[in-house]
Amino acid sequence: MMQTKITIIGAGAAGLFCAGLLGQKGYDVTVVDNGKKTGRKILMSGGGKCNFTNLNIESVNYLSQNPHFCKSALKRFTQWDFIQLVNQYHIAYHEKDHGQLFCDNSAQDIVDMLVNECQKGSVKFKLQTQVENIESYNQQFKLHTSQGVIESDKVIVATGGLSMPALGMTSIGYKIAEKFAIPVVPVKAGLVPFTLHKPLLDVLSTLSGIAIPVEVSNTKMSFKENLLFTHRGLSGPAILQISSYWQAGEPIIINLLPDWSFAVQFQPLLENNRKQTLKNCLGQILPKRLVDVLIQLNIIPDLPVKQLNSKQQQALYQALSQWCITPNGTEGYRTAEVTLGGVSTDALSSKTMQAKTQPNLYFIGEVVDVSGWLGGYNFQWAWSSAFACAEAIDL
Template identity: 50%
Template sequence: MSERFDVVVIGAGASGLMCAAEAGKRGRKVLVLDHAKKPGRKILISGGGRCNFSNYDVSPSNFICQNPHFVKSALSQYTNWDFISMVSKHEIEFEEREHGQLFCVDSAKQIVQMLLDECDLNFIEFRYQVGVTDIESISAGYSLLANGSKVECESLVIATGGLSMPKLGATPFGYQVAEQFGLDIVSTTAGLVPFTLHKQDKIDFSELSGIAIPAEICAEDGTTFKEALLFTHRGLSGPSVLQVSSYWRAGQKVTINLVPEADVKELLLQSREKHPNQSLKNTLSKVLPKRLIEVLIERKQLTDKPLKQLNHKEYDQVAETLEGWQIVPNGTEGYRTAEVTLGGVDTKHLSSKNMECKAFPGLFFIGEVMDVTGWLGGYNFSWCWSSGFVAGQKA
């Protein structure tokens, strides 16, 4: 004996909850399944427990996808302002932080509760700690086993996320479903993730652990971010590093302007006029932590001597070193600490209007499981809201 639903959503995360709520509003009988004990686990821990749920400025350029045009339709059908309106309707107090990032003033729990409140329980049923197996295409849609019990549905929505944060239960389940139906997977890697350094670099910079500086960091493809950089005991982190990590590939270097707010050569020339006997180290400590300068001197990337002993070529070299400092990361910290997964289900198989699989009507992929990755700053949640919404209009 099998149960029958209009829609089964696998995954009670951001995109899955959004999709379920929208399908339920259309009077569709929806079943939401998740292997976790409760919904929205990634929402709950995001933004330090405050959930960076969106951004005041969301555009297709904030997303990485093999087809850069794919995200346009969903983002225009359900915008950041639509979600902000929902947050306001539920009287959730939020605040803007730098770069237009929006966070709950109180708790990420409010976002999860809001999404649950949007779900009409007359139409939507939730089941947790459920293992899903044996997904099949049938004449009337799809069938699956949920903890061994047969469930049939007209529409099946895969909202199982990527591989980041395995402690929260991340699995390759969604990719396996896609491959079962013959869909291509864009190779996955960790995104929005700290860099680790090669052994000697790690030794040299480890004592700077905890020091943060403003920086402008550039990947080899020219993509540049200007935000804080943080030295850690394993390597480099901070918003600028997390951002550029999504554009970095193994073996590539990154170029970092360690003093984006200052003109190094101008600083040196002005200081020389006033304090010709001042050392280079003491001069540069006006714009950089002294310990960082000492490490660069120890590494022979800078030579400490009085300013009056530097010639113009040496002034240029100091400026080039600090404004174009280059380092080759050893790797990243991987999925363990990554905020997102790059790659995923190839969007060429999906309708950009509603996330439905072109070859299998009624099969949808939404959220992080697909090859769409947002920048740091609320963009990945924005994609979950938009992709979940448009799928919920059709599923």
């Protein structure tokens, strides 16, 4: 039997960061993970470059049944605090669109930094170790694992969600919550590509690989970013973002002319190209293959521009700016960037991340019902929630 003051379940972003902070406070910390190595999802993120935070972090960038819950942690450990740590390790990084920060070299730089912080605090690791059961007695815990029993004064659950199951993600975090009667908000895949119904898929799959700037919206939100056509359906940043706000059976609206108004740009384009076919005219502003498909789908007519009167021009503009598609579904956890839902924020303290009804049990990171937008927001939640937890623990 192993004894430790603090056990952290999960060696991902939140777990590693929290372990380093607690270890450097002088606590005896053990991190348990079912994988062969630490930070597996970090290494996969951002195309291997790790979009580790965003310059523009606000609570409105997060989904939760309690949209105010994340405010406390995000305020106490900000993106600037994490950037300062990255700078201390001389990790080179760059800014992309919308304030996203990526490593210049590799996501391995972030993992190495977090592991180094753990080493400073003499954190112990038990990898390739499955948590099979957890019991509580006298406000302490006994963890039954595939490598034996661990007795611990405090347990921090940082197990992530169900996204990317190929990396070994499991539902153990939710099972631990349910074991202690802590409610879990139903989970589903977020930041995930859409699949399409046939025969629309058969037509649009011919556009696979084409990316275009669009504005995608539903009744709740809209995002102006790129859309990518794939052989399975629709992807790209705009689609991933709206997917987190999408409900099954609901249509989405795609604006193929996100920065165009009818009077200022679109009507003059038509008037200046009256001798052309509509196909060739629109081919100046949209991929020609896409124009062909829109004609095939009867979304736009195959006519000379001069045959369109003012009312028809307006209708054409509406068709291109309000293309309505009802997805078949999503690609699910296999390709999802994040898991929506999770351990209910009503059951946790927003200041400490401790369960209200189970002393010495904490939940941090993606396992909690706080999910960020695409662009570094979920990593920042991992850092901020881990900091809030570590700062609150006093043995």
